[in-house]
Amino acid sequence: MPATGTTSPARVPARPTADRQRRTYEIVARLVDVVVSATALVLLAPVIGIVAVAVAVRLGRPVLFRQQRPGLHGVPFTLVKFRSMCDVDPDAGVVTDAQRLTPFARWLRSTSLDELPSLLTVLRGNMTLVGPRPLLVEYLPLYSAEQARRHDVRPGLTGLAQVSGRNALTWPERFRLDVHYVDHRSLVLDLRILLQTVVCVVRRTGITEPGEATRSKFTGAPPAGALS
DSSP: OOOTTOOOOOOOOOOOOHHHHHHHHHHHHHHHHHHHHHHHHHHTHHHHHHHHHHHHHHTOSOOEEEEEEEOGGGOEEEEEEEOOSOOOBGGGTBOSHHHHOOHHHHHHHHTTGGGTTHHHHHHHTSSEEESOOOOOGGGGGGSOTTGGGGGGSOOEEEOTTGGGTGGGSOHHHHHHHHHHHHHHOOHHHHHHHHHHHHHHHHHTOSOSOTTSSSOOOOOOOOOTTSOO
C-alpha cells in the first residue's frame, strides 16, 4: 500500500512533437518534389529541347553546365543547368563575366529557363523545389556558424531570398532570409514562395546585383560585433 501523502507524477497530455511535425513536412515536401518535377520534365520536354538547341547554336557546346555545389549538410552534389556563358577567349577580349554574358545568355537567365535541367536534380533528391539556393563550394569555410545553418536543409530551385530581392540583396540579407526559411519552413510557406517565384520570373526582378554582371563574390562573414 502506497505511503500516505505521496502523489503520482502529473501526466503530460500527449500531443504531436515538433520532430514529428517536421518529419511529416519533409515526407510531404519530398512527395511534392517528385510529382511536380517529374510532371514538369514531361510537360516541358519540348521547351527543354528548344532551349538546348538554342544554347548549342548561340553559345556552343557543351549545352549543359555542371558544377559541384554544397547540398544538405554541405555535402557536394552536381548542379546541372543550361550553359549561360560563352567560353573565355583572351584573343577576342572575352574574359570577364560581363563579357561572357551575351544578350541571349542574359535573356536565358532573366527567364530562368537555364534552370530547367535542375528539375532532374530535384527528382533525384539532391535539391528541392524550395530552399536556400546552392552557392559555391569555396564559400563553405567562409560562413559564420549562423550562416552555415542554411545547409541544414536541401538546397532549392527557388527560395525566400530569391522572391525577396534575389541578387539585388546583400549577402548578409540573403543569409538571414535563408536561415529564417530553415527555422520556419512549412508547406504554406513553400506554396507562397512558389507563387511569388512565378511573379518574379514574369517581372524579371533582381536578376543582377547593381554594378555587377551577376553578383559579387562572397568574401566571408564580418567579424563578431561588426555591422553587416
